[in-house]
Amino acid sequence: MLLDMKAITEGVRAMIFKGFYCLDLAEHSADRKKAGSYAETAAILTPLIKGYGSEATLGVIATAMQVLGGVGYTNEYPIEQYLRDSKILTIWEGTTFIHGNDLVGRKMRMNGGASFSDWISGIKDFVDSHAGDSPFVEELRMLRQGYECLEGTKACYDRWYDEMDEKRQFIPLNAVRALMVCAQVQAAECLLEQAFIATERLEKLPEGHFDHSFYEGKIASARHYARQVLPAVFTIYASIKSDDRTCLDCSEEALVVG
Numbered sequence: 001m002l003l004d005m006k007a008i009t010e011g012v013r014a015m016i017f018k019g020f021y022c023l024d025l026a027e028h029s030a031d032r033k034k035a036g037s038y039a040e041t042a043a044i045l046t047p048l049i050k051g052y053g054s055e056a057t058l059g060v061i062a063t064a065m066q067v068l069g070g071v072g073y074t075n076e077y078p079i080e081q082y083l084r085d086s087k088i089l090t091i092w093e094g095t096t097f098i099h100g101n102d103l104v105g106r107k108m109r110m111n112g113g114a115s116f117s118d119w120i121s122g123i124k125d126f127v128d129s130h131a132g133d134s135p136f137v138e139e140l141r142m143l144r145q146g147y148e149c150l151e152g153t154k155a156c157y158d159r160w161y162d163e164m165d166e167k168r169q170f171i172p173l174n175a176v177r178a179l180m181v182c183a184q185v186q187a188a189e190c191l192l193e194q195a196f197i198a199t200e201r202l203e204k205l206p207e208g209h210f211d212h213s214f215y216e217g218k219i220a221s222a223r224h225y226a227r228q229v230l231p232a233v234f235t236i237y238a239s240i241k242s243d244d245r246t247c248l249d250c251s252e253e254a255l256v257v258g
Contacts, residue, residue: 002067005060006217007225010194011187012053018190019045040115041122044107045186051099051176052183054089061086100175103182104157113158120154123147123189130192135199139192139226146185146230149237153181156241169248174240181233181240188222188230195222 019042026039061083065072072079090096108116127144134140157178160167198215205211 003220003224004228005063007191007221007229008056008060008187010218010221011184011191011225011229012049012056014190014194015045015049015183015187016053018186019049037118040110041119043110044103044116044119044182047099047103047107047179048183048186050093051096051103051179052187054086054093055096055180057086057089058083096176096179097172100177100179101172103179104171104175108154108157108178109161113154116154120147120150123150123185126189126193130196136192136195136222136226139188139195139223142226142230143185143188143192146181146188146233149181149233150185152237153178153240167243169245170243173248177236177240181236184230184233188226191218191222191225195219 022038022042022045026035026042029035029038061079065079065083068077068079071077074080094102110116123143124147127140127147130136130140156174157171160170195218198218202212202215202219205215
């Protein structure tokens with residue numbers, strides 16, 4: 001459970017750093033074409049960071065409470081306050097549903113979909129560039145599957161927009177699911193990027209150096225996220241592509257709990 005907490009927290013934080021990096025280059029790069037590209041990436045990352053980051057907070061804090069058991073539920077520790085307070089994060093910067101709709105309704109279709117396609121291609125390029133001889137073969141395999149789910153999610157939305165009269169209800173219906181697919185794949189890519197850097201740094205450190213634990217933690221977070229957290233994307237994508245209408249066709253009367 002503790003590694004779950006660390007991996008998810010590190011994944012969200014890595015996305016935030018990437019978002020700020022893109023904003024910085026968008027604002028200060030002398031190459032204005034390059035700056036524009038980074039601004040578009042930052043725009044795509046914004047709903048992912050806000051939506052996934054706030055939702056993940058609830059799960060991480062709930063796990064922290066679970067680790068402590070009953071005493072974690074009491075005000076002997078501040079965790080119960082954190083859990084109550086964290087719920088507002090999913091609401092006041094825009095609800096998760098609003099961020100999901102921003103993603104699929106605006107960011108996914110920005111510049112005719114070219115910006116979103118370029119962002120997806122960047123993840124594929126990362127996987128391809130590290131294929132073959134790598135210390136993270138299994139993790140990269142999982143990330144490639146995540147990328148395929150991401151690509152498939154975009155294909156579903158392209159189809160639903162093309163069939164707007166018949167399929168328009170699926171667009172908002174699956175918005176939060178689409179956000180979670182995009183965010184978790186991006187988080188996994190960010191963590192693996194850090195893991196490759198950490199591996200290089202570890203090889204150069206003398207034995208017993210105080211930074212060993214820091215870099216080992218980065219590697220452990222990337223491995224755990226790719227193997228234990230990212231696979232949730234496969235199930236979410238299966239739900240998206242099913243075109244399931246059950247909740248649309250179900251009457252309100254049938255929802256009453258008897």
